[in-house]
Amino acid sequence: MEKTDFVQITRQPTIPENEFYPMIYKMYEEIWFTRLPPEIPTKLLTVKRAKNVVTPPDAPIPDCITCGLCCEMMPCVGVRPHEDIAPEDYWDITVEGKNGEIVVDRYLRRNGETFACQQLTNDNGKILCKIYETRPQMCRDFDAGSDKCHALRRISGLEPYLPRKETVAALEKLEARPQRGESSEMIDSVKFVETDAGTLDIVASLKDESKKTIYNFDPKLETWRQFEFDALTLEEAAQLVENRRQMQKNK
Ligand code: SF4
Ligand code: SF4
Numbered sequence: 001m002e003k004t005d006f007v008q009i010t011r012q013p014t015i016p017e018n019e020f021y022p023m024i025y026k027m028y029e030e031i032w033f034t035r036l037p038p039e040i041p042t043k044l045l046t047v048k049r050a051k052n053v054v055t056p057p058d059a060p061i062p063d064c065i066t067c068g069l070c071c072e073m074m075p076c077v078g079v080r081p082h083e084d085i086a087p088e089d090y091w092d093i094t095v096e097g098k099n100g101e102i103v104v105d106r107y108l109r110r111n112g113e114t115f116a117c118q119q120l121t122n123d124n125g126k127i128l129c130k131i132y133e134t135r136p137q138m139c140r141d142f143d144a145g146s147d148k149c150h151a152l153r154r155i156s157g158l159e160p161y162l163p164r165k166e167t168v169a170a171l172e173k174l175e176a177r178p179q180r181g182e183s184s185e186m187i188d189s190v191k192f193v194e195t196d197a198g199t200l201d202i203v204a205s206l207k208d209e210s211k212k213t214i215y216n217f218d219p220k221l222e223t224w225r226q227f228e229f230d231a232l233t234l235e236e237a238a239q240l241v242e243n244r245r246q247m248q249k250n251k
Contacts, residue, residue, distance in 0.1 A: 015092075090108055
């Protein structure tokens with residue numbers, strides 16, 4: 001996929017799943033390969049300041065208004081079904097079903113040339129979000145001053161690299177961190193699979209490569225997104241389903 005293809009694809013409000021992921025992988029490459037290599041793999045790092053392992057508790061919290069790096073560098077910002085985002089601000093990701101297209105995921109749109117979130121804006125040097133009040137939960141979950149925030153700033157040259165001794169100590173702490181869930185309980189990804197009755201099974205691929213159907217829903221009555229289940233344990237997924245059903249009942 002060429003860089004110019006992005007502009008074409010990103011103009012579409014709906015993107016087939018088999019076109020979306022190659023585009024996103026290419027965006028990751030373009031965004032990340034122009035930066036310094038991280039001294040700690042960023043996927044190991046938390047986005048919650050309260051769960052920091054690498055950053056000292058008294059480290060100053062960076063100012064987002066002069067930064068915006070997480071909004072530039074994290075291309076997959078999921079939009080949950082109940083979130084109040086205008087249709088022109090997201091892409092629906094689809095697969096072909098027996099009776100037409102099925103929406104399986106929804107993500108904030110990116111700029112086809114810079115790859116940054118389309119809502120990121122620079123107002124005379126102030127980096128702002130155009131939909132700050134209604135931004136998705138995924139954006140709210142990313143804390144300024146978290147280990148991942150500092151890592152993005154280090155690889156972009158806004159903060160100095162950690163000294164070697166601190167890097168080694170951080171890697172040791174990360175390795176000693178308690179692991180979440182047993183592999184047979186952790187969801188790697190989910191796929192919606194259409195049944196003969198026209199309903200959708202939510203089928204989870206688990207970390208140990210086994211598969212488990214965690215829920216079946218009628219897309220005429222309920223809306224789910226595949227990304228909502230990423231990296232949950234089976235117990236957390238069951239709780240998510242239960243909470244959503246309660247929320248719908250109380251409407
Ligand atoms: S959360 Fe961190 S990376 Fe994101 S804009 Fe704020 S300071 Fe920058
Ligand atoms: S919606 Fe706002 S906070 Fe979220 S990624 Fe885009 S610019 Fe950043």
